[in-house]
Amino acid sequence: MKVIFDEKQRLHDPRFRLQDGKVILNTDRPERVAELLKGAKNAGLELTDSVDHGMAPLAALHTPRYLAFLRTIYDRRKETVPDLEEVVPSRISPDRKVHYSYETEAQIGYHNADTSCPISAHSWNAIYWSAQTALTGADAILAGETRCYALSRPSGHHAYPEVAGGFCFLNNSGIAAEYLRAHGHRPAILDIDVHHGNGTQGIFYARDDVFTISLHVDPAGFYPYYAGGAQETGEGRGFGYNLNLPLARGTDTEGYLKALDRALEQISAYGATVVVVAQGLDAHEDDPFQGLKVTTEGFARIGRAIGSLGLPVLSVQEGGYMQPCLHANLTSLLGGLQSA
Template identity: 80%
Template structure:
């Protein structure tokens, strides 16, 4: 299995986060990359640089005005605010069915769901190459690979069509799935991050050509709070093509694997020709967010279940935050996927 990563993804170094009424250091640290690289080396993956697919695949999922905002907002706001470090919303639009303003401050409030996505001078470089990393992984699948791993940072699954949130700017998994669909595949997205993939759900909610499935802590008590309930199953043509499997906080391997089995049953029934795994590692028992209790070995077992589908697997990195087992969790998942594939061929 090949892996994809670009060093420019380290340039996004967010400082601001508001939590419990206090400004704290944003947990999406660039140092996460070192742990994830350790994990892919542990699994013996070959590391490749991404290809530049340009803006068109991004604009197949995100609106042009949102992409322009992400690319230019720091420079535009810097012209108005002396010594600007990061762009952070001071207000958030309560209704996006309103007149769209091209005023910089108004756009910041329009394009953010929360305050967790500060944009600094070099953030766009990281955001852009994170998406290109996912697209290059998708290209490997199109070229015949049975699996690939895209080390995407910043993550993407909380990003809506034109709204950032939860450390996410561009929906890398969604961009990759749409790219695969446009090239003849029937994709399913399986999100195994501890948080609901609300942005992914929002993007595909009224569509029946991409199946979206998310396993996560029940949003009644966990971020993103306002999406991810079991009753949310799509609308219009998309009714029945979105599946949420919310779990009680603290669920461990047994309950998690039961949810994986249910998810994969529907992926199989959908007739998916490729599965995009939104690979969150923050379901681990020692992750700082403390949502679920999946073990390091549990990630190998999850991967083994996915491998049994016997279709190509594109793994797109989502969450998983700084703790000693982060690299081990990735290594366990990737090795589990490879070992299950090798066992199936012998």
């Protein structure tokens, strides 16, 4: 089994985060990379470099104006703010079905859902290669690999077609799934992050050619708050092709696996030919977000359950933040996946 990664993904080093009225250090630290690589190595994975697929697979899901914004906004903003460290919105657009302004501050507010996605001088390089990492993992599946892990960082499942949020800029799991679909597969995206994959849901909500499933803490009292209810099942051709399984905060491994069984049953019924796992590790009992109570050994059981479908699996890294068990949780999940 391969782990795909590009060193340029370490370049995104966000500082700003607003929490309870205070500015604190952003949770998505580049130090996560070392822990995740350690976990992959301990699981026996072979490190492989990411390959550049260009902009077209990114633009299959994200609008040209959004991609141009991500690529240029830091330099454009710095022209008017010479001492700029990071691009962070000072306002958020209340309605995106409005006139689109090319003024920098207006664009910053339009293309952000919250303040958790600061953009600094080298962020675009990391964002771009995070998506290329997921695409390289998809290529490995197309070449015949049955398991592959894409260490995509920054994460992606909160990213909409032209809105960043929740540490996410490009929807890496969605980009990989769309790429696999375009190359003949029938993908299901299984999101096991502690937070609802609201961006992924938004991208595919009216489609029936990619089945989207998310297990997460009930958003009534947990990020992203405004999406992820069980009643959200898709619209138009996509009606019935989006499955949300919200869990009570503090749900343990047994409760999680019970919900996962329902997800896997529907993936099988969909006739999926590949599973893209939006692989969060933040469901762990010691994760800083304290949403669920999955144990380290529980991740191995999750991996074995997913693997029991008998389908190729591309795992794309989402959340999971600095804590002593981070690398062990990844080793456990990947080990379970490989043993199935």
